[in-house]
Amino acid sequence: MHWDREKIKTILPHREPFLFIDEVIEIDGTKKLIASKNIKDNEFFFEGHFPGRPIMPGVLIIEAMAQASIILYYICKPEIGKTHPNYYLGKAKAEFLSPVVPGDKLILETNNVKITDEAGVVDALARVGDKIVAKANLVFSIKRNG
Amino acid sequence: MKNNYEEEIKTLVSEIIEVPVEKLEPDADFFKDLGVDSLKAIEIVAAFEKKYRMIIPEKDIPNIRNLRQITEYTKHLEKV
Numbered sequence: 001m002h003w004d005r006e007k008i009k010t011i012l013p014h015r016e017p018f019l020f021i022d023e024v025i026e027i028d029g030t031k032k033l034i035a036s037k038n039i040k041d042n043e044f045f046f047e048g049h050f051p052g053r054p055i056m057p058g059v060l061i062i063e064a065m066a067q068a069s070i071i072l073y074y075i076c077k078p079e080i081g082k083t084h085p086n087y088y089l090g091k092a093k094a095e096f097l098s099p100v101v102p103g104d105k106l107i108l109e110t111n112n113v114k115i116t117d118e119a120g121v122v123d124a125l126a127r128v129g130d131k132i133v134a135k136a137n138l139v140f141s142i143k144r145n146g
Numbered sequence: 147m148k149n150n151y152e153e154e155i156k157t158l159v160s161e162i163i164e165v166p167v168e169k170l171e172p173d174a175d176f177f178k179d180l181g182v183d184s185l186k187a188i189e190i191v192a193a194f195e196k197k198y199r200m201i202i203p204e205k206d207i208p209n210i211r212n213l214r215q216i217t218e219y220t221k222h223l224e225k226v
Binding site: 090091113116117119139140141 | 183188195207
C-alpha cells in the first residue's frame with residue numbers, strides 16, 4: 001500500500017506549504033492508517049520557530065495527525081469523502097514527548113476510535129524512527145457541502 | 147448495582163458535556179436542552195464504547211437523546 005502526494009491531494013483539500021502528508025504507507029482496513037512526512041530544512045515554519053534552532057511546532061504535528069485522520073475518514077466513509085466535505089478539528093488532547101527537527105521522517109499513525117457520517121474520534125501517534133514524539137486524541141466533525 | 151451504573155453513566159456524560167451531575171435530568175434532551183453537538187455526541191459514544199467494551203451502531207446514535215435512553219439502551223446491549 002502506497003499513496004503518493006498526487007493521490008493524497010485528491011482527498012485532502014490542503015496544499016503546500018500546509019500539506020503535511022507526503023505518503024500513505026499502510027492502511028489496515030478502516031481501523032488504522034500510517035502516513036509520513038519528511039521534515040525538510042526549508043519548511044516555512046522553521047524560519048521563525050526558531051531562528052538558528054529549528055523545531056517543528058507541536059500544533060503542526062497535531063495538524064499532520066489530523067490530515068492523516070482525514071484520509072482515514074475518507075477510507076471509512078468514501079461516499080461522503082468524495083463530496084469533498086469540510087473537516088473541522090474540534091478537540092485535541094495531546095502530549096509532546098520529543099522535539100522534531102529538520103531531517104526527521106515523521107511517521108503518523110491514526111487509529112479509528114469511532115467514525116460516523118458527521119464526526120470522528122481517533123487516537124494518533126507521531127514517531128521518528130521507533131521513538132514516539134507525540135500522542136493525541138482528536139475529535140473532528142464533517143460538514144457536507146450543499 | 148443498578149444505581150451505581152446509572153450514576154456512572156451520569157458522571158461520564160457530565161464530564162464530557164461539562165454540565166454538573168446535579169443538573170443532568172434523566173429526560174433532558176442532549177441536543178435541545180444540554181447543547182450537545184455532533185462532536186460531543188461522538189465523544190459520549192466513544193467513551194461508552196471504551197468503558198463498557200461495547201459497540202454502539204451508528205444508526206442508533208440519533209435515537210439516544212437523553213440519559214434515560216442511554217441507560218436503557220446500554221442495558222439492552224449488555225444483555226446481547
